[in-house]
Amino acid sequence: MNFYESYVIKLQNRIKKIDENPDPTKLRSNRIRYEIELEMAKDQLEGWKQGKPFSDGGSLQAGILVRAMGFIPAGGVNPAFQTNSAQKYLDQARSKGLPVDKTCDMSMIPFTMMEMGDVPMETVAVCDHHCCTPMMLRGIYVAHNSDTFTYFIDRSYEEDEANLKYVVDQMKDFIRVCEEKFPGVIKYDENRLIELQKNEEEYRKYSREVHKLLMHKPSPVSGRGSGGSPTFFGATKLDVEYAKVWLEEMQERVNKGISGIAGGEKMRMMWSGITNPAFMDPYKVMAKWGIAVFRGGTRWNYEDKWNRKLSPLEKVAARAISDHRAGRGSDYMNDIIEDAKELGVDAIINYNMRGCTAALGLRRVIEERVEKELGIPILQLDGAQWDMSYADEPTITARLDEFAQMCLSNKGLA
Numbered sequence: 001m002n003f004y005e006s007y008v009i010k011l012q013n014r015i016k017k018i019d020e021n022p023d024p025t026k027l028r029s030n031r032i033r034y035e036i037e038l039e040m041a042k043d044q045l046e047g048w049k050q051g052k053p054f055s056d057g058g059s060l061q062a063g064i065l066v067r068a069m070g071f072i073p074a075g076g077v078n079p080a081f082q083t084n085s086a087q088k089y090l091d092q093a094r095s096k097g098l099p100v101d102k103t104c105d106m107s108m109i110p111f112t113m114m115e116m117g118d119v120p121m122e123t124v125a126v127c128d129h130h131c132c133t134p135m136m137l138r139g140i141y142v143a144h145n146s147d148t149f150t151y152f153i154d155r156s157y158e159e160d161e162a163n164l165k166y167v168v169d170q171m172k173d174f175i176r177v178c179e180e181k182f183p184g185v186i187k188y189d190e191n192r193l194i195e196l197q198k199n200e201e202e203y204r205k206y207s208r209e210v211h212k213l214l215m216h217k218p219s220p221v222s223g224r225g226s227g228g229s230p231t232f233f234g235a236t237k238l239d240v241e242y243a244k245v246w247l248e249e250m251q252e253r254v255n256k257g258i259s260g261i262a263g264g265e266k267m268r269m270m271w272s273g274i275t276n277p278a279f280m281d282p283y284k285v286m287a288k289w290g291i292a293v294f295r296g297g298t299r300w301n302y303e304d305k306w307n308r309k310l311s312p313l314e315k316v317a318a319r320a321i322s323d324h325r326a327g328r329g330s331d332y333m334n335d336i337i338e339d340a341k342e343l344g345v346d347a348i349i350n351y352n353m354r355g356c357t358a359a360l361g362l363r364r365v366i367e368e369r370v371e372k373e374l375g376i377p378i379l380q381l382d383g384a385q386w387d388m389s390y391a392d393e394p395t396i397t398a399r400l401d402e403f404a405q406m407c408l409s410n411k412g413l414a
């Protein structure tokens, strides 16, 4: 069974279980999250059977654009989060001499899944030098070791009109090249792009409303349900439906005074640093101490800084050149600081993903800014995504426990 086949069965079983035995303590919106994943996995499976071209468009660079061109998304890093066989893929990458133990293991898994035939090889890949160096190196490796056609998108660091035009011109050329390569199959549909962008904007609006509800004490939710997008782009109608129900549920919980922490919220913290370990639930570790944890830095308002209305393609380019996590990373840092202030967090946990140039490049900067602008403690937590040889569950749990005890004791709450 390939990845999509087993994932479809897993999701169908989860939905069946919810329908047959609904748990009133669980969020109703969770079911919609599974439906979103199921819809996508079925499309991917069908597209693969029919031999349709796959592309993730470099995920956050042109991911929304390739969907509007008719490509099927391979799923970016999502299959790497959902697989039960991470170790198998890491071993395969190791056997090829790739630096699994020195770099971001998450960047190793998607293309190894492709090489092993568990998901289709991307037909067209977009490679670029955004914040994630491991993913760019992965793109170069794939370009040399597969039939994947790789298109490189160059971008400068300045977020100005000249750079915007420079990237838009490359996107237009990317569209031309792909339409020529796949005549009658790949065709840029601007109305489809507008529709996807509208959905994404709506999703973000709901998400900001949920953020406002998290300011309420106790917070109606903690951990994974506190932010982020269910799929990579939050751009389908079902994503918007999910966000709407999610907001309604959060409002309901606030009205009823329901806390995201079973025993009551003693303290709140923010989780920063792009990702978290996938082999454990770090938020549960903090919940046992009565600490609510929120994901920070998820605003990504890359459009707001342009003093004019952007065209659909310009919006794609504006995201690609966004300073968020890339460049100086100042947008991402500003988001973290603003979110932390608004939510009134007592401390920050910064997850330093091994080999992640974006996270590690900002490690020192976040520490200095948090100390200077917020005056609260910060835990620099080291780990990987799946590889437990670097920091396993007991090691990470011990560090979180120690930090929780110290913060509670400093506030006289221990």
Ligand code: SF4
Pocket: 104, 105, 106, 107, 131, 132, 133, 134, 135, 274, 275, 353, 355, 356, 357, 358, 359
């Ligand atoms: S965690 Fe960092 S290095 Fe890994 S894929 Fe994400 S941005 Fe890239």
